[in-house]
Amino acid sequence: xxxxxxxxxxxxxxxxxxxxxxxxxxxxxxxxxxxxxxxxxxxxxxxxxxxxxxxxxxxxxxxxxxxxxxxxxxxxxxxxxxxxxxxxxxxxxxxxxxxxxxxxxxxxxxxxxxxxxxxxxxxxxxxxxxxxxxxxxxxxxxxxxxxxxxxxxxxxxxxxxxxxxxxxxxxxxxxxxxxxxxxxxxxxxxxxxxxxxxxxxxxxxxxxxxxxxxxxxxxxxxxxxxxxxxxxxxxxxxxxxxxxxxxxxxxxxxxxxxxxxxxxxxxxxxxxxxxxxxxxxx
Amino acid sequence: xxxxxxxxxxxxxxxxxxxxxxxxxxxxxxxxxxxxxxxxxxxxxxxxxxxxxxxxxxxxxxxxxxxxxxxxxxxxxxxxxxxxxxxxxxxxxxxxxxxxxxxxxxxxxxxxxxxxxxxxxxxxxxxxxxxxxxxxxxxxxxxxxxxxxxxxxxxxxxxxxxxxxxxxxxxxxxxxxxxxxxxxxxxxxxxxxxxxxxxxxxxxxxxxxxxxxxxxxxxxxxxxxxxxxxxxxxxxxxxxxxxxxxxxxxxxxxxxxxxxxxxxxxxxxxxxxxxxxxxxxxxxxxxxxxxxxxxxxxxxxxxxxxxxxxxxxxxxxxxxxxxxxxxxxxxxxxxxxxxxxxxxxxxxxxxxxxxxxxxxxx
Numbered sequence: 001x002x003x004x005x006x007x008x009x010x011x012x013x014x015x016x017x018x019x020x021x022x023x024x025x026x027x028x029x030x031x032x033x034x035x036x037x038x039x040x041x042x043x044x045x046x047x048x049x050x051x052x053x054x055x056x057x058x059x060x061x062x063x064x065x066x067x068x069x070x071x072x073x074x075x076x077x078x079x080x081x082x083x084x085x086x087x088x089x090x091x092x093x094x095x096x097x098x099x100x101x102x103x104x105x106x107x108x109x110x111x112x113x114x115x116x117x118x119x120x121x122x123x124x125x126x127x128x129x130x131x132x133x134x135x136x137x138x139x140x141x142x143x144x145x146x147x148x149x150x151x152x153x154x155x156x157x158x159x160x161x162x163x164x165x166x167x168x169x170x171x172x173x174x175x176x177x178x179x180x181x182x183x184x185x186x187x188x189x190x191x192x193x194x195x196x197x198x199x200x201x202x203x204x205x206x207x208x209x210x211x212x213x214x215x216x217x218x219x220x221x222x223x224x225x226x227x228x229x230x231x232x233x234x235x236x237x238x239x240x241x242x243x244x245x246x247x248x249x250x251x252x253x254x255x256x257x258x259x260x261x262x263x264x265x266x267x268x269x270x271x272x273x274x275x276x277x278x279x280x281x282x
Numbered sequence: 283x284x285x286x287x288x289x290x291x292x293x294x295x296x297x298x299x300x301x302x303x304x305x306x307x308x309x310x311x312x313x314x315x316x317x318x319x320x321x322x323x324x325x326x327x328x329x330x331x332x333x334x335x336x337x338x339x340x341x342x343x344x345x346x347x348x349x350x351x352x353x354x355x356x357x358x359x360x361x362x363x364x365x366x367x368x369x370x371x372x373x374x375x376x377x378x379x380x381x382x383x384x385x386x387x388x389x390x391x392x393x394x395x396x397x398x399x400x401x402x403x404x405x406x407x408x409x410x411x412x413x414x415x416x417x418x419x420x421x422x423x424x425x426x427x428x429x430x431x432x433x434x435x436x437x438x439x440x441x442x443x444x445x446x447x448x449x450x451x452x453x454x455x456x457x458x459x460x461x462x463x464x465x466x467x468x469x470x471x472x473x474x475x476x477x478x479x480x481x482x483x484x485x486x487x488x489x490x491x492x493x494x495x496x497x498x499x500x501x502x503x504x505x506x507x508x509x510x511x512x513x514x515x516x517x518x519x520x521x522x523x524x525x526x527x528x529x530x531x532x533x534x535x536x537x538x539x540x541x542x543x544x545x546x547x548x549x550x551x552x553x554x555x556x557x558x559x560x561x562x563x564x565x566x567x568x569x570x571x572x573x574x575x576x577x578x579x580x581x582x583x584x585x586x587x588x589x590x591x592x593x594x595x596x597x598x599x600x601x602x603x604x605x606x607x608x609x610x611x612x613x614x615x616x617x618x619x620x621x622x623x624x625x626x627x628x629x630x631x632x633x634x635x636x637x638x639x640x641x642x643x644x
Contacts, residue, residue: 179354183356
């Protein structure tokens with residue numbers, strides 16, 4: 001029996017390793033390709049071992065850009081993406097935690113209708129309301145700006161809902177104790193509710209940052225200037241070239257660079273993230 | 283230091299439900315008042331009204347000569363200990379105690395003095411830097427007490443503070459609370475459903491039922507002269523034996539002025555003696571022993587009076603169907619199934635009107 005246990009575990013491990021290989025191989029290819037010479041890749045003679053152009057390719061990618069139609073350095077695109085992702089994550093958390101606080105802790109007229117209106121936005125992602133949203137952003141002269149990139153994506157209910165659920169699990173006695181301790185609504189929010197929401201905010205930040213970073217359709221629509229381009233849009237533009245060979249090493253280097261910030265955020269915030277998703281103790 | 287006076291206090295919820303139906307209580311300066319009653323009797327609501335956490339829909343609450351009906355909880359000069367302690371989970375023990383003082387703009391040095399003094403009294407000095415989740419239930423309870431003490435309020439409010447502790451700790455903390463309150467001499471209102479806690483802690487005991495006060499007074503006075511059958515059965519463990527006086531056998535023994543009007547006769551388990559004699563003016567009952575409980579220093583004998591069962595069943599109220607509990611000292615007890623006679627003297631009889639709302643003097 002013990003042998004069979006060992007054997008089964010062996011099989012399970014093989015299956016898992018195959019899974020990892022399937023997921024990791026394209027990433028590996030991207031990293032390898034970014035170090036190779038473009039002519040080799042174009043000939044279909046790419047080696048599966050690292051080439052010698054690592055520093056050269058990445059320098060050109062970050063600071064110069066392709067020589068084709070998009071001459072924007074990827075460093076600038078990354079900055080744009082970073083600003084957009086941070087604005088979306090921070091803006092959404094800030095707005096939704098405040099609205100959830102209002103909905104859970106205050107009795108005001110039309111409280112429930114307002115909650116349901118916020119809730120309904122869940123069913124209306126940017127893709128569905130893309131025309132009116134574009135119109136509004138254009139009318140407000142926010143095309144080709146960070147505000148135009150981030151604001152329409154900040155407005156959504158998921159985070160409000162999450163904070164509402166969390167606030168409803170905070171014992172009422174905590175609020176009452178705060179009231180007796182002389183803390184008004186703002187103090188209670190700042191001194192008690194925010195610290196208690198820390199792990200939830202971290203989990204949400206990870207999710208929202210990646211969501212913002214990976215936006216494609218919306219930035220594609222509202223940015224026309226090359227210097228406002230985000231990295232996800234930039235990659236696509238690099239591939240299509242009219243009169244020259246696609247510079248695959250640079251495209252691959254850009255893809256690798258595009259992966260790094262989300263990976264970094266997940267790795268750094270992993271502990272808080274997991275605690276935010278599973279923690280029940282108040 | 284302050285008096286707390288409740289004048290005809292009422293609470294009606296928007297749905298029309300009347301939780302508190304006109305309560306009058308006067309708690310003197312430095313007294314320990316205990317509100318006791320079954321679940322849902324309104325005792326916690328009443329306490330929360332004193333704290334300012336529930337609005338008052340009628341009557342007046344007076345703390346230290348000031349009507350506080352419209353005053354915010356923070357400005358009533360009260361401190362409250364909650365059943366689940368309600369400690370701030372993200373703050374250290376020190377900050378939990380200091381928080382209310384900081385919000386009032388007290389100087390940090392004064393806060394430090396007060397918190398350290400409270401920690402010393404409550405033996406929390408070594409735990410000041412810990413978070414609440416690193417403490418045991420009893421320690422959390424003490425932190426909650428500390429948070430109340432450092433404020434040096436006019437009134438302490440306790441909302442079933444011991445009910446989350448295990449039995450042994452509860453008794454220890456009960457004594458601690460009493461000693462602390464005596465030392466600080468702060469007026470206190472304490473809510474519990476445990477009648478033993480109520481009896482041992484109270485200077486003034488308020489027995490509540492259904493949003494109303496059944497009886498107010500010194501705990502022993504209430505024990506000795508319960509005003510209603512509700513109080514009689516709620517205060518004292520095991521509860522007072524209540525039986526209809528209608529059976530001729532009892533009625534004939536109760537010959538006397540008020541006895542004729544009495545509908546219900548109450549006798550505490552410890553007031554019975556097993557004897558063949560009937561004391562003059564007292565009551566004697568034949569019983570069949572059904573169960574024996576020996577708890578060491580005393581023994582409880584559960585007996586039944588079968589022959590009157592149909593009479594008792596016809597009587598309204600909370601009368602147990604013919605079962606009588608007798609408490610006898612020691613471990614000597616009759617055998618199960620034995621026929622015995624128990625008797626109580628006249629002075630130990632409690633007589634009530636048939637609806638149980640009025641006490642009649644024997």
